[in-house]
Amino acid sequence: MTEREPARDPEQRKQDALDRLERDEDAWVATASHDGVPCLVPLSFVWHGHTLLLATRRTNPTAVNLTPAGQVRITLGHTRDVVLLEGTAEAVEGADLPADSGDAFAGKLHWDVRGHPAWVYLRVTPYTVRAWREVNEQTGRDLMLDGTWLV
Template sequence: MTEHQPARAPEQRKQDMLDRLEQDIDAWVATASPDGLPCLVPLSFVWDRGALLMATRRGNPTAVNVTPSGPARVSLGHTRDVVLVDGTAQVVEGVDLPTGSADAFTAKLGWDPRARSSWVYLRVTPDTVRAWREVNELAGRQLMRDGEWLV
């Protein structure tokens, strides 16, 4: 029999989620083509100015699917500790990204997409954020709705 941890208070759940956004490096990113073909890829990210900042090649389906902007779903964690972010992804050219954001990306992830003309940044601004560990946290899993924190 599996013992489950007690459900976290909403404030603790939000803090745990923010800690993951600051500390985690990789996430799963889902987009869809105009005809509905799903695309799911792992991308490294940095939490920057209230959004997830990632980079990918300009011609990759993930960037093409959201050009110039479109919906994306980002998942962090494993099945027993999930953070699920639904938001709007925007393609940002390296020259258009604030220097502080690009520098934060480079500092955390150890490489600089600005030096590669075939790469673009993706900035995913959350509309909805949910976080849960076990069934006992399903009822309170929504932490953000319509871009506004509920906690």
């Protein structure tokens, strides 16, 4: 395998990851049931504050799998420019969602599920963020550990 671009320094990787969180609209979201059955779905999201906000039907496996541990893995980008987040997620009813969060979701995605009882928001707080493009960025791919940015 040939390396296509020089490795980015940690500050640039973090900025690129934050830019992707602001700009991208969709991500792959992975959860697992209490007995270990995996679920991987694409969901739209908004990066708001220091959390991702997504929405799905409350009966979908992604929402059901959040309890009790709330662990989730989210991937942005393609295999040659990936941002991988691990975090905890909580289901938030539309009525309980702060207005600025709901407005940010609706404003970016032109879609508002507040007031729709079949839907629930998922608020994800990342505790790990990794980013890499090629083999030359495998070392130093950790940008956040235990909820703290390293750079």
